[in-house]
Amino acid sequence: MRIKSVKCRMLSGTLETPIQFGIGAFPTFSATLVEITTDDGFTGVGECIVRKAPQVTKAVVEQMLAPVITGRDPHDVEGLWDEMFQQLRGWGHYRGFVFEAVSGIDTALWDILGKAAGLPVYKVLGGAGRDRVPCYTSSVYFAEIPAMAAQAEEQIRAGHTAIKVKIGRNARLGGRRTDVASVKAVRDAVGPDVDIMLDANSAYDAATAIKVCRQLEDDDITWIEEPVPPDDLDGYARVRKGQHIPVAAGESEFGVFGFRELIRRDAIDILQPDVARVGGFTGARRVGALVHAYNLRYAPHTGFSAGISHLASLHVAATVPNLMTYEYFFAPNPLRDLFTEPFPQPDNGVIAVPQKPGLGLELDPKILKKFEVS
Numbered sequence: 001m002r003i004k005s006v007k008c009r010m011l012s013g014t015l016e017t018p019i020q021f022g023i024g025a026f027p028t029f030s031a032t033l034v035e036i037t038t039d040d041g042f043t044g045v046g047e048c049i050v051r052k053a054p055q056v057t058k059a060v061v062e063q064m065l066a067p068v069i070t071g072r073d074p075h076d077v078e079g080l081w082d083e084m085f086q087q088l089r090g091w092g093h094y095r096g097f098v099f100e101a102v103s104g105i106d107t108a109l110w111d112i113l114g115k116a117a118g119l120p121v122y123k124v125l126g127g128a129g130r131d132r133v134p135c136y137t138s139s140v141y142f143a144e145i146p147a148m149a150a151q152a153e154e155q156i157r158a159g160h161t162a163i164k165v166k167i168g169r170n171a172r173l174g175g176r177r178t179d180v181a182s183v184k185a186v187r188d189a190v191g192p193d194v195d196i197m198l199d200a201n202s203a204y205d206a207a208t209a210i211k212v213c214r215q216l217e218d219d220d221i222t223w224i225e226e227p228v229p230p231d232d233l234d235g236y237a238r239v240r241k242g243q244h245i246p247v248a249a250g251e252s253e254f255g256v257f258g259f260r261e262l263i264r265r266d267a268i269d270i271l272q273p274d275v276a277r278v279g280g281f282t283g284a285r286r287v288g289a290l291v292h293a294y295n296l297r298y299a300p301h302t303g304f305s306a307g308i309s310h311l312a313s314l315h316v317a318a319t320v321p322n323l324m325t326y327e328y329f330f331a332p333n334p335l336r337d338l339f340t341e342p343f344p345q346p347d348n349g350v351i352a353v354p355q356k357p358g359l360g361l362e363l364d365p366k367i368l369k370k371f372e373v374s
């Protein structure tokens, strides 16, 4: 089996009402999808995470990485990953767009391996013996406090057992005091038996994060996610030592190298790689080995990523050690449902992994056409 072609498709979808959270207002979702075909007729798809300008990862995939893998055997996926990474590592490009481009390619290669074997990807990766995974529902975004509490309550009534709430307001939106009040209102609304995760999207400094977490220590919070900017590793360590809520992070990290540093500094309890940024399945699996070695927890990120990442993350959840929970996204995301079948729905806190070969759901050309940009 040989890789014949590597092509990209750029997607963009805009919400009527932008989502408000710690980074600001987010109106437009984007993604770069990678389609790889082989000489014996298999096609695999992957996704590169995109927040702005999908043409950047498209250029890296098609101009820089496709020449490395064209003509090669997809079964050598681990070695191909290393060769792609090696292209620019020595030139200083060991994070960022290159990593996101590798992620899309690697995911597509594993999709091919699954299809060729007639098995779902998580089985080809080495399944953990789970075809259903625990999940939490994500996320309650900024709104008036009663509306946030009502939305959380509605999600729990629909059968979810864990829910994430956004914090990290700027002063104009009421700052940390409104954050604390909103979380306490959600706790009152959902009762004591529901897991509540908090996500600041890097909006605090360490001192503010510690203050907020201490004010919420009696509210049985499952984790505080991205309390400070991803590059502030000392800040992460301060937050972890300065209060008692477990610290989660990873959607902004690249490969084992970023996570290695967070772990080395005792700065993190729960690792949240996005398969479309961490280096695809190969990157996600290597992070799994770190999670295992350090007895930490794994909680794959999905969020604003598009449907291939959400789907691939389900397979990650079904294979990695020390899985904590999968992020099921209920908030509006125009690029989540790209398939001919509906995306799997959680039932009482668990979600089933598709069992068809490869990623297990087919992209719907009609839906893609709606969002495709050139």
Ligand SMILES: [Mg+2]
Binding pocket: 199, 201, 225, 226, 251, 303
């Ligand atoms: Mg997050």
